[in-house]
Amino acid sequence: MNRTNLVLHAQTSIERGSKSFSRASKLFSKQTRQRAWLLYYWCRACDDLADGQDHGHGMSAVADAEKTVAAMRMMTARAHGGEQIGNPPFDAFGAVAQECHIPKFLADDMIDGFALDAQDWRPETEADLLQYCYHVAGAVGCMMAIVMGVPTSDNETLDRACDLGLAFQLANIARDIAEDDAAGRCYLPREWLQEARLDTDNILDPARRDALVMLVNRLCDLAGDYEASARVGAAKLSFRSRWAVLAAAGIYGDIARAVRKSNGASLDQRVFTSKLDKLGWIVKAFGQALLRPATRERKGLWTRERPADAAIR
Known part of the structure; x- marks a missing residue:
């Protein structure tokens, strides 16, 4: 999926997942707004995977939470490295990470939070x-x-x-x-x-x-x-x-x-x-x-x- 389509998917995601963030994001310049959407798209997808939700709604038990977090970590690492993996939210993260030089440790730190939840911490x-x-x-x-x-x-x-x-x-x-x-x-x-x-x-x-x-x-x-x-x-x-x-x-x-x-x-x-x-x-x-x-x-x-x-x- 090309960047233009990733941005469109990301915009739809933020509008469904957070009306508050969606409204605030419209105040950014066009470039920053699109990049913020791309980052949100990945964050939202990770959160939904960890909690068995759809855009923050309907929390349900995840069958193998630790396996889910491991897959999330692997896809994020590949996307951060510049690989197109065919999963739009993760490809969106790859795009914004490459453009803005986001350090990988920050993505890892976020996923560590989901790992804690997977361990019933x-x-x-x-x-x-x-x-x-x-x-x-x-x-x-x-x-x-x-x-x-x-x-x-x-x-x-x-x-x-x-x-x-x-x-x-x-x-x-x-x-x-x-x-x-x-x-x-x-x-x-x-x-x-x-x-x-x-x-x-x-x-x-x-x-x-x-x-x-x-x-x-x-x-x-x-x-x-x-x-x-x-x-x-x-x-x-x-x-x-x-x-x-x-x-x-x-x-x-x-x-x-x-x-x-x-x-x-x-x-x-x-x-x-x-x-x-x-x-x-x-x-x-x-x-x-x-x-x-x-x-x-x-x-x-x-x-x-x-x-x-x-x-x-």
Whole structure:
């Protein structure tokens, strides 16, 4: 499949899989927009393979999860090496990886997150949780920054891009507590659960609902911290990329804010943000992109392990 058709398939995928990201991506320049779609197409396909979903919907058990992850890793490696493998999402990744010189270790890091899920992994500590969020979303934030022109040597900006991925994933986890529980997953650190005196195998116990809501709110607050950090990094981007990133930050950040505001209702019904709210963020982000954000140190925030220079070539 040629690049033009890959882009068309990728556009369809992002429109089906994430209306929020689809709207924000339209703010990019044409070249960056197409590259972002190609990267999303591969990320979405990997996520769907790992969770037995179709564009993020209808989670189901995967017969041999570890074998699925191994196949995902193999196809990604071949595509990254420039081989056309005949699987459109992976060929899409190969195209954008070649064009933007995306380091292979970032793709491997993302797939490592799916490997953790295949092993029924659960975090023991907050640091474990953030490490997982890096794998499934922070690494994607780094790849997106590279697509937007950030050099692989600019670790400060890549850390801020990683922060946005962490914010997105923390919001997802906060929103999907009940859905994940139904699938036999829990991303709340065991230390948190023990501190709140919650049964690790029955976190939705109605008698302990208030304690669970406090932990959900803690996730939302963490998401807000990493979103705020990411906004500082957006200043390094071109205007249109900065506008798109700030719009996405606001749109997705509203998920965490809505979950917190729901005071536990999100445990019974999935939280959504309205089309009007999304459009509102596109307008607000335009104004934010014109201004220089306030300086905010990353003091106290979890930081990804930075590879040696030799590892990123």
